[in-house]
Amino acid sequence: MSDGTDLKKAGLKATLPRLKILRILEEARVRHMAAEDVYKALLDMGDEVGLATVYRVLTQFESAGLVIRHNFEGGRSVFEINQGGHHDHIVCVECGEVFEFYDPAIEERQRKVAETMGFDVDSHSLYMYGVCLGMKREGKCSKQGRSRKSEILP
Amino acid sequence: MSDGTDLKKAGLKATLPRLKILRILEEARVRHMAAEDVYKALLDMGDEVGLATVYRVLTQFESAGLVIRHNFEGGRSVFEINQGGHHDHIVCVECGEVFEFYDPAIEERQRKVAETMGFDVDSHSLYMYGVCLGMKREGKCSKQGRSRKSEILP
DNA sequence: GTATATGCAAAACTTTTGCATCCTT
DNA sequence: AAGGATGCAAAAGTTTTGCATATAC
Numbered sequence: 001m002s003d004g005t006d007l008k009k010a011g012l013k014a015t016l017p018r019l020k021i022l023r024i025l026e027e028a029r030v031r032h033m034a035a036e037d038v039y040k041a042l043l044d045m046g047d048e049v050g051l052a053t054v055y056r057v058l059t060q061f062e063s064a065g066l067v068i069r070h071n072f073e074g075g076r077s078v079f080e081i082n083q084g085g086h087h088d089h090i091v092c093v094e095c096g097e098v099f100e101f102y103d104p105a106i107e108e109r110q111r112k113v114a115e116t117m118g119f120d121v122d123s124h125s126l127y128m129y130g131v132c133l134g135m136k137r138e139g140k141c142s143k144q145g146r147s148r149k150s151e152i153l154p
Numbered sequence: 155m156s157d158g159t160d161l162k163k164a165g166l167k168a169t170l171p172r173l174k175i176l177r178i179l180e181e182a183r184v185r186h187m188a189a190e191d192v193y194k195a196l197l198d199m200g201d202e203v204g205l206a207t208v209y210r211v212l213t214q215f216e217s218a219g220l221v222i223r224h225n226f227e228g229g230r231s232v233f234e235i236n237q238g239g240h241h242d243h244i245v246c247v248e249c250g251e252v253f254e255f256y257d258p259a260i261e262e263r264q265r266k267v268a269e270t271m272g273f274d275v276d277s278h279s280l281y282m283y284g285v286c287l288g289m290k291r292e293g294k295c296s297k298q299g300r301s302r303k304s305e306i307l308p
Numbered sequence: 309g310t311a312t313a314t315g316c317a318a319a320a321c322t323t324t325t326g327c328a329t330c331c332t333t
Numbered sequence: 334a335a336g337g338a339t340g341c342a343a344a345a346g347t348t349t350t351g352c353a354t355a356t357a358c
Contacts, residue, residue: 013357015313035348050315055348057313071225075323076347090273101267109260110282117253118287118296119244126280128264133272142272167332169338189323204340209323211338229348230322 010064017049021057025067025081032089032098034076072127088125092132095141099132164218171203175211179221179235186243186252188230226252226281242279246286249295253286 004014012018024041025033033041035054042049058079061067070078072091078098086107087100106126114121134142158168166172178195179187187195189208196203212233215221224232226245232252240261241254260280268275288296 013312015357017314048315052316052349053314059348071227071229073225075225075229075231077229090268090271090275092273093276099271099273101271103263103267106260106263106267109257109263110280113255113257113260114244114282114284117244117255118290119246119253119282119284120290121244121282121284122247123284124280124282126264126278128268128273128275128278130268130273130275130277136272136274167337169332171339202340206324206341207339213323 006066010061010066012060012064017053018057018060020045020047020049021054022061022066022081025061025079030097032070032078032080034078036076038079070125070127073129088127090128090130092135092141093129094131094135095143097132097141097143099143160220164215164220166214166218171207172211172214174199174201174203175208176215176220176235179215179233184251186224186232186234188232190230192233224279224281227283242281244282244284246289246295247283248285248289249297251286251295251297253297 004019007014007018007022020042021038024038024045025031028041030037035051035058038058039049039051039054042054058067058069058077062069062079066082067079068082070080070089072078072089073093085102087102088106090099090101091097092099110124111121132142134140158173161168161172161176174196175192178192178199179185182195184191189205189212192212193203193205193208196208212221212223212231216223216233220236221233222236224234224243226232226243227247239256241256242260244253244255245251246253264278265275286296288294
């Protein structure tokens with residue numbers, strides 16, 4: 001994957017920084033990353049990519065539909081690779097982990113509401129914030145013993 | 155309204171800046187305002203309140219439950235007075251107007267999803283973005299002939 | 309070879325903070 | 334009178350931009 005085909009299909013030159021960033025987003029254990037997270041991941045891999053480039057590339061990827069930008073609580077933008085299926089998010093405010101879910105009934109009601117109001121909807125986002133089971137019970141994330149790894153929340 | 159009772163009830167001294175800001179949020183024609191919007195409204199009224207104070211007060215109001223902070227697209231925080239009934243939002247990306255709606259079925263499904271996932275949910279937000287009927291048909295906002303007055307979107 | 313992308317540094321924005329002064333209780 | 338609130342200016346954090354250089358096609 002990410003051999004550059006998807007980039008060219010999106011009308012973007014397959015440059016090294018773009019390939020690397022795409023790969024990071026595809027392969028990250030933590031699927032939701034702030035620009036700073038991506039930048040740090042590049043540094044950890046020993047790659048020299050400027051933070052400005054990370055921002056530029058992420059924004060281009062968003063326009064091209066390759067990634068989805070989220071505005072969770074906390075100011076910074078968070079990016080997630082777009083692998084097709086739409087889903088909503090439930091964020092643990094203690095461990096920072098982001099869980100995904102999809103509920104057809106919710107989607108259908110949203111569609112209905114927008115129709116009733118005469119809106120042409122481009123996008124929509126549903127975020128829930130709370131404490132995940134793991135943090136509640138054992139003080140460590142339900143997902144993999146993580147505790148506050150990503151930078152997506154304050 | 156906003157004679158200071160609600161402030162004192164919230165454990166906040168009834169200072170002039172707080173009273174003024176509360177009044178602006180209560181009486182604004184546009185219910186969803188960025189900090190900068192509130193600041194400008196104060197200036198327009200001839201009141202001298204520092205921008206830093208606006209931020210401090212809005213954050214205190216949020217903690218006290220007097221206002222709700224939204225993170226729409228666009229980076230800046232948007233504030234709305236909390237008049238009790240929870241509702242969701244549908245934002246016109248052309249005129250910037252924010253419309254509200256409430257759908258019991260959506261609320262119930264959300265509750266159900268969180269329960270299934272073992273989350274204790276503190277808060278949740280559902281935003282839809284699109285083009286409102288007015289902008290689509292006549293190039294002016296359905297609500298009141300507005301066109302891009304508030305500062306909440308980029 | 310040419311157009312586009314990158315890196316760096318500087319700038320633009322939003323939001324927060326330190327500190328002296330002022331105001332509410 | 335005393336504690337908390339405000340204003341100003343400075344700082345912090347995030348994201349964008351200008352411009353010379355490097356890179357993909």
